[in-house]
Amino acid sequence: MNPIYDQHKRPLRDLRISVTDRCNFRCSYCMPEEIFGPDFAFLPTSQILSFEEIERLVKIFVSFGVKKIRITGGEPLMRRDLPVLVKKIRAIQGVEDIAMTTNGSLLKKYAKPLAEAGLDRVSVSLDSLEEERFANMNGHRGKVKNVLAGIEAAAEAGLYVKINMVVQKGKNVEDILPMATFFKEKQHILRFIEYMDVGNSNGWRMDDVFSKKEIIREVEKLSPVKAAAPNYQGEVASRFRYEDGNGEVGVISSVSDSFCGNCSRARVSAEGKLYTCLFATEGTDLRSLIRSELSDEDVAKAIASVWEKRTDRYSDERSEETIKRRKKSKIEMSHIGG
Numbered sequence: 022m023n024p025i026y027d028q029h030k031r032p033l034r035d036l037r038i039s040v041t042d043r044c045n046f047r048c049s050y051c052m053p054e055e056i057f058g059p060d061f062a063f064l065p066t067s068q069i070l071s072f073e074e075i076e077r078l079v080k081i082f083v084s085f086g087v088k089k090i091r092i093t094g095g096e097p098l099m100r101r102d103l104p105v106l107v108k109k110i111r112a113i114q115g116v117e118d119i120a121m122t123t124n125g126s127l128l129k130k131y132a133k134p135l136a137e138a139g140l141d142r143v144s145v146s147l148d149s150l151e152e153e154r155f156a157n158m159n160g161h162r163g164k165v166k167n168v169l170a171g172i173e174a175a176a177e178a179g180l181y182v183k184i185n186m187v188v189q190k191g192k193n194v195e196d197i198l199p200m201a202t203f204f205k206e207k208q209h210i211l212r213f214i215e216y217m218d219v220g221n222s223n224g225w226r227m228d229d230v231f232s233k234k235e236i237i238r239e240v241e242k243l244s245p246v247k248a249a250a251p252n253y254q255g256e257v258a259s260r261f262r263y264e265d266g267n268g269e270v271g272v273i274s275s276v277s278d279s280f281c282g283n284c285s286r287a288r289v290s291a292e293g294k295l296y297t298c299l300f301a302t303e304g305t306d307l308r309s310l311i312r313s314e315l316s317d318e319d320v321a322k323a324i325a326s327v328w329e330k331r332t333d334r335y336s337d338e339r340s341e342e343t344i345k346r347r348k349k350s351k352i353e354m355s356h357i358g359g
């Protein structure tokens with residue numbers, strides 16, 4: 022193993038791979054349907070990394086000490102035969118943990134084959150338990166009951182399940198309490214995500230952010246919580262344990278309380294671009310490297326040289342000035358995978 026560090030001495034530890042830029046939802050904060058309409062040009066298959074190409078890249082990343090792999094999208098379950106990819110990644114020596122982030126709409130069908138292929142965990146996104154508000158947030162594409170069926174199937178298949186809820190003022194603040202109540206009872210960890218200024222499509226405004234503090238104040242209407250230590254270095258969610266000893270929630274507070282100091286994640290998009298920050302404006306084309314005659318060692322050197330130059334701290338530095346500077350030029354969340 023050959024660990025590499027960036028300019029702020031952050032190691033490369035986690036890899037998030039997007040397997041498709043397509044999605045069957047149109048969440049207003051991610052792929053608003055006015056922009057991602059019927060004529061939107063998604064990537065053609067030839068430009069998307071094959072499972073073999075992803076497998077090769079994962080092996081190279083593992084040589085740097087990466088142990089955790091997260092599969093994401095777009096909606097990863099829109100990619101055909103995903104269990105085949107999971108099986109390939111599971112077989113790579115050094116991979117300790119394979120997770121997937123999904124909107125859960127197709128999970129009922131795929132939970133069992135994914136678990137059998139070696140998936141360890143799923144994070145299922147769900148922004149409301151109320152059908153109409155959920156529909157308003159996902160562009161009238163998804164149903165709460167299908168996502169809940171997916172969550173149940175995942176737990177039954179033996180996957181470790183967490184729930185992600187993006188909180189946006191004016192959209193679903195009233196859902197914090199019912200979501201916390203429901204998932205406390207189901208004993209799944211619910212993680213609230215502050216609405217972020219990723220991409221350029223969602224019309225993000227600071228006024229629409231409901232902060233970590235405000236979220237916790239809502240949760241405490243159910244039951245008091247106490248801050249808990251992270252499970253491991255680089256954990257993105259701040260943990261809060263219910264004082265009654267029955268469960269916990271997390272908050273991913275990229276806006277009100279950023280965590281760039283611990284950020285050890287690299288992201289590879291479906292077309293094989295390497296991004297060193299969720300708010301990046303450009304990536305490094307790994308696809309052309311792995312489709313050339315270069316050896317694994319040469320590709321590893323190219324990745325190391327990108328990581329070793331990395332200085333990203335977008336959320337730590339977020340201000341009106343930095344937001345303006347990157348206006349219109351950030352990579353979309355559906356492309357980079359969250």
Ligand code: SAM
Pocket residue numbers: 044050051093094095096097122123124125144145146185186187214215216217218219223354355358359
């Ligand atoms: N389609 C899958 C899903 O929704 O879980 C995986 C990809 S999605 C881009 C990954 C995560 O990013 C989801 O939990 C989603 O809610 C979150 N997300 C997308 N746009 C966001 C935004 N503007 N602010 C905060 N979280 C966002």
Ligand code: SF4
Pocket residue numbers: 044045046047048051052094095096124146354355
């Ligand atoms: Fe699709 Fe996930 Fe983005 Fe929603 S958040 S539009 S489900 S990729």
Ligand code: SF4
Pocket residue numbers: 275280281284297298299300333334335336337
């Ligand atoms: Fe990491 Fe960039 Fe997010 Fe900071 S803003 S935590 S560097 S992805």
